Amino acid sequence: MALDPQAQALLDAAKAAGLPPVYLLPVPQARQRMEDAFRNPESPLEMGSVSEIAVPSPAGSVTVRAYFPSDEPGIGCLVFVHGGGWTLNSLDTHDLLCRQLAKAGRCAVLSVDHRRAPEHKHPAALEDVFSVLEWAFDNGDEFGWDSARIGIGGDSSGGTLSAAAALLNRDRGGRPVACQLLIYPVTDYFLPGTASYQEMATGYSLNRDFMIWFWTNYIKNETDLSDPYLCPLKAEDFSGLPPALILTAEYDPLRDEGAEYGRRLQVAGVEVKHMHFEDQMHGFMMQTRAIDRAREALRPIGEWLQGRLGE
Secondary structure, three states, X not given: OOOOHHHHHHHHHHHHHOOOOHHHOOHHHHHHHHHHHHOOOOOOOOOOEEEEEEEEEOOEEEEEEEEXXXXXXXXXXXXXXXXXXXXXXXXXXXXXXXXXXXXXXXXXXXXXXXOOOOOOXXXXXXXXXXXXXXXXXXXXXXXXXXXXXXXXXXEOHHHHHHHHHHHHHHHOOOOOOOOEEEEOOOOOOOOXXXXXXXXXXXXXXXXXXXXXXXXXXXXXXXXXXXXXXXXXXXXXXXXXXXXXXXEEEEEOOOHHHHHXXXXXXXXXXXXXXXXXXXXXXOOHHHOOOOOHHHHHHHHHHHXXXXXXXXX
């Protein structure tokens, strides 16, 4: 199936602008480019409340932006981790998506402002995310969600960190995580690479060179690439992990590793729903203002979240 014309129009507009690729910019400029593109200043989707909370973490504290779709107490809660190759993006770039997930899923959403690379290499971001997950289990009564219904999820590298936190939580004997929402996640290193890494190496919103830049920023030279908390697909045991909803896109280098992660979970007896979008590219869920299919995807995602985090 051809790329969605609305997604293609975004690629054409970017090409016509003549700007250098983000991964060729210094990190501060790359971050500003993404902020300018995805910040949500106009007509934000109205919430019952939005607030920021300082959560204790190994770095001292990590900021969490808490979204409540209504004033209803005791709802389920999704710990959300933004994507951006562990390097880019912020609470602000993902503000609209978090509001949409809170509304569609009828749950609280805790968006994690984790430490970013290259200033903070692996496992700094994972330490922050896991700290927030543990904190969410301990503080629902005070802040208004049901601590027995905690899920985790994120997009792209945020999906990586979510899957890794679920693995870490299982391995440390943590309380049961209700679900994991993995939106076109990174689950493995770029080498040797999958078929989709070769097929989608250039020409789309995410390419191979972009991923190499992200990985170079994120890991130290001596990093063990077999570490499942770095590359969740390297795990030896996939049993006992939370039910998963995995989104993949046809025009995405990460397509095959996302699908394979879902297959490994299923083989281990984990319930998996795989939503594959044959006409979309990486990052399409960030483009709900421009891509109809992205807005339409919110309904089944929300229904799945309600099924996992509802009463």
